[in-house]
Amino acid sequence: MGERQRPTIKTVAARAGVGRTTVSRVINGSELVSDKAKAAVLAAIAELNYVPNSVARGLVTSKTNSVALVIPESESRLGSEPYFSAVIRGVSTVLAETRTQLQLMLVRDQGERDQLTASVAERRVDGVLLVSVHEHDPLPGMLEEMGLPTVLAGRRGRQEPLSHVHSDNEGGAAAAVRHLLDQGRTKVATITGPLDMDVARSRLQGWREALERAGLPAGPELVARGDFTEDGGRAAMRSLLEQLPDLDAVFAASDVMAVGALLELRRSGRRVPDDVAVVGFDDSILARHSNPPLTSVSQPVEKIGSTIARLLLEEIDDPRTPRRHVVLPTRLVVRESSGGPSAD
Amino acid sequence: MGERQRPTIKTVAARAGVGRTTVSRVINGSELVSDKAKAAVLAAIAELNYVPNSVARGLVTSKTNSVALVIPESESRLGSEPYFSAVIRGVSTVLAETRTQLQLMLVRDQGERDQLTASVAERRVDGVLLVSVHEHDPLPGMLEEMGLPTVLAGRRGRQEPLSHVHSDNEGGAAAAVRHLLDQGRTKVATITGPLDMDVARSRLQGWREALERAGLPAGPELVARGDFTEDGGRAAMRSLLEQLPDLDAVFAASDVMAVGALLELRRSGRRVPDDVAVVGFDDSILARHSNPPLTSVSQPVEKIGSTIARLLLEEIDDPRTPRRHVVLPTRLVVRESSGGPSAD
DNA sequence: CCAACGTTTGGGAACGTACCCACCAGACTA
């Protein structure tokens, strides 16, 4: 199949009648090349259909022009959670602008985790984006120690030395609860995410604060722990109903858990929002189409993705860039499930 | 920061008191090494915390151990379509087993398309997975010409020379329509995807066949073209209702379009399923939670992902592997929207 | 006309690995 050998920089140099270095300079846009030589090289490149070998280049420059996006997926949430897709989209948009490759790494078990650290140690990437970190995840610390640029979507805890981006989870949750109180609800329970994640703790904290500020109880009997899955939300709702048959509102820390809660409420014979009002978090596509449509806290997920990517590129570009953290605003989208006037 | 120079194979050789080649042999699992030398090398590797440089290795072997997953995203469907997430998950599972990296490439516009072909030409990947191809997409042909192993999820047309995997779209669609007919419906319209995609054409064909086999009309007035988006589904539904106010069933070629249709039906005052029955395709998380819950054709999306990955790895391993195509079965999941006995 | 200078150029490293091949020691054969 006329599959000739791929041309190298040497072939091009010979064809253009110049040295290797000159070709290299043209490729990399150096100014120190005469117009004549430049033209000759460009012509040769076009004729030979030459494309630089990025692996060879990477060997000498020790840059790979690619970053890793790490998504832990033990709970197989990718798929049900549109969150990850949106983050990917945001990341991808920014990376495309700078011709940076995106390595996607789904980490399910310990084996894949080991592979990941090995891959990172091999310096196959210039930096790492970490999504959905847990409190005691060893990975961020390892990356920090290795001196590899790293940016988190979310954070391990309130003191997060690494650069990170997250939305105003506490404020969003508080707004959700205030909205429920405004509708006249007084027994507002909550379904949390896994409490070893800051997102989950922050949303719980927002719920608590809003209640306390209103002088209402926020005791542990109003809290059920979920795991950001539909089944988890369903189970949490069931346990809440057993403990507090007379609750009149629930704030779920994610839409997926909220729709699980909706199913359980219906099963138990409650009407939403008449008997129990429900608010979720994420404002995903699910919220618009659930029955009833779900009031939810909207967060700019795609923007989180683009922001972490941008921060990472800057740190790769200049490793002395100080670590930063960015908080993005949330917005409450009211629909039928909370009994307020619908936005749709 | 005690950030010493990374150890190379040479450092290890010196430390272990052997030659470079012996170290290389140990790393690559050659048998021709004495136990003593092997032990010494292994010890040195552990002490120095040595990790082979995959870029250097790639330069000499001209293998990158990574494949590209290309997702065209002009319609910004990633995010709303859980389809892509599931494919990613399936692909990732298989790749992890063989320590192959996954490069994710979202292609939105011509610029990104050019970047992609350049990146592929640079041989930064050993093979390419192509998802959601359109009929006249030049990319598959280019890849074929370059001799780069390529596997498609979906196909360009009935004659697809490249290896590909898809679900039984025609059969699934036909089953959906037969189910509607079983419920006593007689005016069954359809909302198609973009007809330059084989998935869309096949599902349309399945709809047509089932109707004709039942001796029912399947004329163009029963067909509205969508684009796999919610808004597209909504618009298509509207135009169908204008043309045929008395239709009593709709088969939409995707769940996302189906929920758009549901919104439009409600807006027009129709009850689902009493006045109009609706069936979707994909059986995504949306289907379970829409109002009413959506009868839908389930396809094994994650399996599509794992299958294309497996086929690709085999072609990379041995390029003389004959091209194959795999068809995976679908299954109808009945819920309320079609008026049949619900499965939930 | 020559020295000094700036511009342009190209050859020789080096990056870290895999593979070819030549070599060595010891065991085994004749």
Add this chain to the structure above:
DNA sequence: TAGTCTGGTGGGTACGTTCCCAAACGTTGG
């Protein structure tokens, strides 16, 4: 005892690029 294997070993080279440096080339000013 000499000759032939055979399992182990390591040095040289190549992969395709970038970068350092020195050389070649005008050009300018004294």
